[in-house]
Amino acid sequence: MNGSNDRLEFLRKVYHDNLIPVPSKFKKHGYRKPSRRHKSSRQLIADESKRISSILQNPNIQVKPVPKVTYFNVNAPPSIRPSKKYCDITGLKGYYKSPVNNIRYHNSEIYQLIVKPMTPGVDQEYLKLRGDNFVLK
Incomplete structure (x- = not known):
């Protein structure tokens, strides 16, 4: 019984010794998230x-x-997140972009089999689907 009282007194002493009487310099007193x-x-x-x-x-x-103001006619600010990029061939995430014809592709296998041997007219059709094609006049 006496040992538990000693431990309790010790913990109270340590607790009071570790109290800081002044506010922390890292967090302001009126801080709110x-x-x-x-x-x-x-x-x-x-x-x-x-x-x-x-x-x-x-x-x-x-x-x-x-x-009248409704959910359909309130204008929202533009998104600050970057737009997602998808593979033009498979529709998966497009991690890479071909330097030759700007086709986005998912992995090296798609690049080797489809994107690299692609003819110039076909790549413009893929870019037209994305709205990124260019027309020479």
């Missing part, structure tokens, strides 16, 4: 409705009627 970067669609619609109603209530501004 940053809020979300983008608003949800419901918040976007509510904000847009408030903005439109405030414009319509102002008697000095003459504006034409504004349609």
